[in-house]
Amino acid sequence: MASSKALKGRIRSVxxxxxxxxxxxxxATSKLKRAQDRVIAAxxxxxxxxxxxxxxxxxxxxxxxxxxxxxxxxxxxGPARAVLILLTSNRGLAGGFNANLIKEARRRITALEAxxxxxxxxxxxxxxxxxxxxxxxxFASERPDIGDRPTAEHAGSLVETLVEEFAAGTIGVxxxxxxxxxxxxxxPPATVRILPVAAPAQxxxxxxxxxxxxxxxxxxxxxKVLPLYxxxxxxxxxxxxxxxxxxxxxxxxxxATDNAGDIIDALKRTYNRQRQAQITQEIAELVxxxxxxxx
Amino acid sequence: MKMRVTVISPEAAxxxxxxxxxxxxxxxxxxxxxxxxxPLMTVLGDGTLxxxxxxxxxRFHVNGGFxxxxxxxxRVLAEQVEAVSDAA
Numbered sequence: 001m002a003s004s005k006a007l008k009g010r011i012r013s014v015x016x017x018x019x020x021x022x023x024x025x026x027x028a029t030s031k032l033k034r035a036q037d038r039v040i041a042a043x044x045x046x047x048x049x050x051x052x053x054x055x056x057x058x059x060x061x062x063x064x065x066x067x068x069x070x071x072x073x074x075x076x077x078g079p080a081r082a083v084l085i086l087l088t089s090n091r092g093l094a095g096g097f098n099a100n101l102i103k104e105a106r107r108r109i110t111a112l113e114a115x116x117x118x119x120x121x122x123x124x125x126x127x128x129x130x131x132x133x134x135x136x137x138x139f140a141s142e143r144p145d146i147g148d149r150p151t152a153e154h155a156g157s158l159v160e161t162l163v164e165e166f167a168a169g170t171i172g173v174x175x176x177x178x179x180x181x182x183x184x185x186x187x188p189p190a191t192v193r194i195l196p197v198a199a200p201a202q203x204x205x206x207x208x209x210x211x212x213x214x215x216x217x218x219x220x221x222x223x224k225v226l227p228l229y230x231x232x233x234x235x236x237x238x239x240x241x242x243x244x245x246x247x248x249x250x251x252x253x254x255x256a257t258d259n260a261g262d263i264i265d266a267l268k269r270t271y272n273r274q275r276q277a278q279i280t281q282e283i284a285e286l287v288x289x290x291x292x293x294x295x
Numbered sequence: 296m297k298m299r300v301t302v303i304s305p306e307a308a309x310x311x312x313x314x315x316x317x318x319x320x321x322x323x324x325x326x327x328x329x330x331x332x333x334p335l336m337t338v339l340g341d342g343t344l345x346x347x348x349x350x351x352x353x354r355f356h357v358n359g360g361f362x363x364x365x366x367x368x369x370r371v372l373a374e375q376v377e378a379v380s381d382a383a
């Protein structure tokens with residue numbers, strides 16, 4: 001059994017750890033709130049963009065647009081480069097958050113390589129970059145600078161060159177591994193195909209196709225709008241992943257705080273029992289000593 | 296006669312309300328939109344967007360994005376939006 005001095009030291013150390021985890025929980029809660037607001041604020045733009053594209057895209061137009069066209073698979077002579085953008089966080093202590101994203105990315109890499117693609121990685125967040133470097137993969141680019149407050153410009157800078165290369169036919173597919181922020185309790189990792197663009201189904205709103213005055217012509221309009229749509233998908237991925245990270249960290253830190261409480265309780269019980277035993281023993285020795293003197 | 300106007304940036308909805316008239320910087324020059332405009336879609340350039348409601352007006356500096364008019368609703372989706380103080 002540990003000495004009472006050692007027990008005291010452990011109680012103090014666990015108490016200090018609990019202070020830290022509780023603070024981290026509170027910080028994550030407040031960051032989560034802000035991240036959630038940003039996810040919600042980004043929705044109207046995405047919805048509007050989707051409905052506009054749905055109104056614009058016709059099967060004839062889809063044929064002539066490089067961004068909408070499905071390139072041939074590598075086995076049939078199509079471009080063999082695939083780009084996977086992996087979103088993870090810069091910091092750890094968020095439970096299984098980064099591990100889940102990395103697992104999803106590995107699954108996608110295996111699947112894409114089985115189709116004959118050569119996968120290039122773009123890493124956002126140090127955790128994913130760190131892991132894949134450890135297993136010996138190189139990154140086409142790393143973006144640890146994006147962090148907790150992604151902006152539309154960040155999203156733009158991530159995909160700008162990819163859109164051009166895809167349109168030029170040198171990239172076959174671009175995918176984004178992100179967390180889907182469904183709710184605070186539910187944010188599973190997911191892979192979203194960024195390019196080729198899967199055009200949203202048309203006529204979803206009331207089934208009416210409006211007779212638009214289009215200026216400039218629909219093809220030019222679509223050419224302007226599609227890159228915006230691509231950027232927006234990435235922006236949404238970024239903000240959702242940040243929100244999911246904070247939610248995961250809050251849960252992990254809450255569990256850690258609760259566990260620390262349990263450990264402190266158990267240690268205190270052991271410590272008190274030991275102290276009591278020692279006192280009892282001292283009294284017994286005193287009584288025994290006095291009895292011996294009188295005897 | 297009024298119409299609904301929404302101005303949305305990728306990060307947030309910037310304006311949502313009723314208006315009498317909208318002047319927007321389209322890619323090929325200013326366009327004016329009044330209530331019950333025919334459905335329209337156009338690409339925005341760089342310039343000032345003016346939303347007039349009653350006697351007052353709101354100004355935004357917009358750059359890039361596009362504008363859609365449908366069913367008496369004007370939607371401005373701008374890549375960059377910045378509110379300009381109501382000096383007008």
